[in-house]
Amino acid sequence: DAKTTQPTSMDCAEGRAANLPCNHSTISGNEYVYWYRQIHSQGPQYIIHGLKNNETNEMASLIITEDRKSSTLILPHATLRDTAVYYCIVRVPNTGNQFYFGTGTSLTVIP
């Protein structure tokens, strides 16, 4: 699976958009980008995933660059409950069922 690089930590003001970057410069053509988050000591929570098109759901938007070497998770109106560690994971489907969680980005939403 391709390696990902994320900032260790970020702050965001409550109500503002949180933009979390992820670099995956060695991504291959059939690898998907997944985002999960983990709120303090809880189980990881699936947020969104995509291959090359931008994706949006009720939680977030995923913007993938045209060359697919990086992506950004956007939380459009961050709330205090969005304070969590956010994991960007890149993997190929059908190569096993596990996800490799790195160290992620610790997002703190500030009142």
Add this chain to the structure above:
Amino acid sequence: EPEVTQTPSHQVTQMGQEVILRCVPISNHLYFYWYRQILGQKVEFLVSFYNNEISEKSEIFDDQFSVERPDGSNFTLKIRSTKLEDSAMYFCASSEGGTALYGYTFGSGTRLTVV
């Protein structure tokens, strides 16, 4: 919204004792997983389970570990002889499909403390 339920939320056991961690996956999901997270460390994959057998396991999942789906609803992780280093949060997860096209739903975890 459907949930993955784990019990107990916290278990304390003596070194060398057997423990069984229990999970009730989402009812229409077919793939089941156990992950663990040692305090302050990464979330680590242990095992995946499909069609009543292990489909994949990590190096962590040695002979001391076993999994079982004893009935149509429960999915259990057994540690035969616990060690101090088994102290961790253990997360159960399930998914509708087995490929990486599906996100998992994780439970809230069982905190295992081995003393």
